[in-house]
Amino acid sequence: MAKTIKQIQEDLKLIDIAIEILDARIPISSQNPNIAKILEGKKKIVILNKCDLSDEKQNDKWMEHFKRKGIEAVLTDSNSGRGINECIKKIELIMEDKLEEQKLKGRVGRKIRVMILGIPNVGKSSFINRIAKKTSANVGNKPGVTRQKQWIRINEKIELLDTPGVLWPKFESQQVGINLALTGSIKEEILDKVELSYNLTKFLLNKYKINLCERYKLDGKYIEEILQRDLPENDNIYEIMQEIGKKRGCIISGGNIDDEKTAKIMLDEFKNGKLGKITLEEV
Ligand SMILES: Nc1nc2c(ncn2[C@@H]2O[C@H](COP(=O)(O)OP(=O)(O)O)[C@@H](O)[C@H]2O)c(=O)[nH]1
Ligand SMILES: [Mg+2]
Incomplete structure (x- = not known):
């Protein structure tokens, strides 16, 4: 765990926005308990993935909830691709000011760098495949980082770290365990x-x-x-x-x-x- 978290923290230094993927059926239980601390000072978007499996009325309520808390959130279905474009737009919008600022400083052409985070099975790989449209080529290795990073080009403005940060799930209560087992984030054999x-x-x-x-x-x-x-x-x-x-x-x-x-x-x-x-x- 300590090693993983260290790796994630290293990776986070390279990126502008973190995308936290949650399971729309369990937006609380699928949160990593330490995410706030891990992402301190980072811009963040919450993805409610698998929205094709969750209750539409509840989806709306969860979206309202995040809006009230001032957290950017998007509903996605990484199988069909629903919500993926909205997510791209949101990334660009969040970074608009910063890019403008950099442009004024003469730093043009710098891409927005994003990284996916989430507990097992919430759809990180599926989301990456969708947003990267599979066909996109790797941007290539960048000098100056110890471990070579692969970046996937999303569009002319955004690139994505190809390896998602796999976080550990919560084990805060029996109910959380049940929710994680029911949705497949932890092996149901545990229970x-x-x-x-x-x-x-x-x-x-x-x-x-x-x-x-x-x-x-x-x-x-x-x-x-x-x-x-x-x-x-x-x-x-x-x-x-x-x-x-x-x-x-x-x-x-x-x-x-x-x-x-x-x-x-x-x-x-x-x-x-x-x-x-x-x-x-x-x-
Ligand atoms: N119905 C549905 N299934 C999904 C969605 N995203 C991922 N899955 C499925 O969830 C399982 C785990 O997905 P994966 O991308 O491997 O999750 P990861 O462990 O977070 O990388 C796979 O069976 C996917 O097909 C989604 O939006 N809707
Ligand atoms: Mg995966």
Whole structure:
């Protein structure tokens, strides 16, 4: 960790703007806890990536939130390329004054240098491929730096460090761990699959009941009945998971439900967006 952070800090000295990529489904949990300290004095843009998988209403709310805090933010989908041009424009806009200043000092032709940062799996590589359009050639090695850096040309004004800074995720609470496992930033094996899918089911029943019922063809009335039972909440939620298992034919000998298999289906389907556009963390 210390070595990585040192490398990132070295790299940061070379750049004008840092791009912090977050997962739009978990804008809090996907933040590195030390990012503010790491980026002290640097200009920054926040990218809410995978916005194709997150709830559109929540996307708007998160954008408002960042705006209120005076933080530049952009929603992107690095698979389709949505938001990428907006991001380029934002970089240019943020740097406009500084470039003008340098021009007055006679330093023309200096490019804006940017670097991508983020925890694993938020889409750093995908974003770089998108913004660099893959075809762009490396700008080449620059003299004067100890470790040779590769810069990717974005356009006539911007170049990007080809290696993103991989930050460690937060482990601040169990909920953060669950969110990171559900979205794939930490291996779900770290947590028990059934427990993880239990948490997902509970969350979906609370915020996205329609998505859950539609995906697994659950009778909404029946689900309500289960939830109203005078039993501990755990039992009710577990019963609904069993219902889902039944619908998906996750049966083991003796007619019992295969909890592991049910959990795996739910977790995979959530990750692949089959349960619809869902945001796990609200503003
Ligand atoms: N749906 C969706 N998937 C994405 C997006 N960006 C990246 N991914 C997927 O997320 C996974 C991790 O992406 P990657 O770029 O390797 O993340 P990195 O670890 O931060 O470099 C891959 O399966 C990507 O295809 C996005 O905007 N939308
Ligand atoms: Mg990568």
